[in-house]
Amino acid sequence: MQHRHLLPNEFDLLLDGEAGFGVVPLRAHIDECRACAAQLAEARMVCDALEALPHFAPTPRFVEKVMAQVQVVEPWHVAVFDTAQRLLPRSRPVRLVMAATAVLAATTLSASAVWLALRADAALYFLNILVDRARTALVNGVGAFIGETFGSGALDAIRSSGLAGIAVGAAVMLAAVGGATLGFRALATASRNRR
Numbered sequence: 001m002q003h004r005h006l007l008p009n010e011f012d013l014l015l016d017g018e019a020g021f022g023v024v025p026l027r028a029h030i031d032e033c034r035a036c037a038a039q040l041a042e043a044r045m046v047c048d049a050l051e052a053l054p055h056f057a058p059t060p061r062f063v064e065k066v067m068a069q070v071q072v073v074e075p076w077h078v079a080v081f082d083t084a085q086r087l088l089p090r091s092r093p094v095r096l097v098m099a100a101t102a103v104l105a106a107t108t109l110s111a112s113a114v115w116l117a118l119r120a121d122a123a124l125y126f127l128n129i130l131v132d133r134a135r136t137a138l139v140n141g142v143g144a145f146i147g148e149t150f151g152s153g154a155l156d157a158i159r160s161s162g163l164a165g166i167a168v169g170a171a172v173m174l175a176a177v178g179g180a181t182l183g184f185r186a187l188a189t190a191s192r193n194r195r
Contacts, residue, residue, distance in 0.1 A: 006036045011043055 006014075010026050030037050089095055116123050147155040158165055 005033065006030075006039075011040060014040060015043055015047055 006026060006029060013023055014026055014030065030040055089098065143155055143158075146158060158169065161168075
C-alpha cells in the first residue's frame with residue numbers, strides 16, 4: 001500500500017489508458033485513495049471536454065502568414081555561402097570554364113602585383129606619362145569645346161584668367177542653370193494651380 005498521492009505523470013498514464021506492470025499499482029491506489037480518485041475524475045472531465053471541442057484546420061496559407069512575421073536571423077557565413085552557390089552555374093563544363101578564368105585572372109593580377117613591387121620606378125614613370133597625356137587631351141578637348149561653343153574670345157579670356165577664371169565662369173554657369181530651373185518650376189506650378 002502506497003502512502004503518497006500519485007504524480008502528474010502517473011495520472012497521465014491512467015488517462016491515456018496505458019497497460020503494463022507499472023499501471024496495476026496505480027489503479028489499486030486510485031481504488032483506495034479518495035483524493036487521487038477525485039483528481040483523476042476531474043482530469044477525465046477536462047480530457048472529455050477537450051475531446052468534445054470541434055477540430056479546426058488552419059487555412060492553407062497559415063504557415064506562410066506566420067512565417068512572414070517571424071524574423072529569421074541568418075549568420076553571415078551562411079548568407080555568403082548561399083549567395084555563392086546561387087552564382088555558380090549548375091553544369092560541370094561551365095564551372096570548369098569559370099574556374100579556369102578565375103585562376104587566369106588571379107595569376108595575372110598576382111604577376112602584375114609582383115612586377116609592380118619589383119619595378120615601382122618604371123610603373124610610376126609610365127603612370128606619369130599616362131596622366132600627362134590624359135591631362136593634355138582633356139585640356140585640349142575642353143578648349144576646343146569652349147572655342148566652338150562660345151568663340152575664341154571666351155577661350156582667350158579663360159586662358160588669360162587661369163584657374164580662377166574657370167571657377168568663376170563655372171559658378172556663373174551653374175547659377176544661371178539653377179535660376180532657369182527654379183523659374184521653369186515656378187511657371188509649371190503656377191500653371192498647374194490655375195487649372
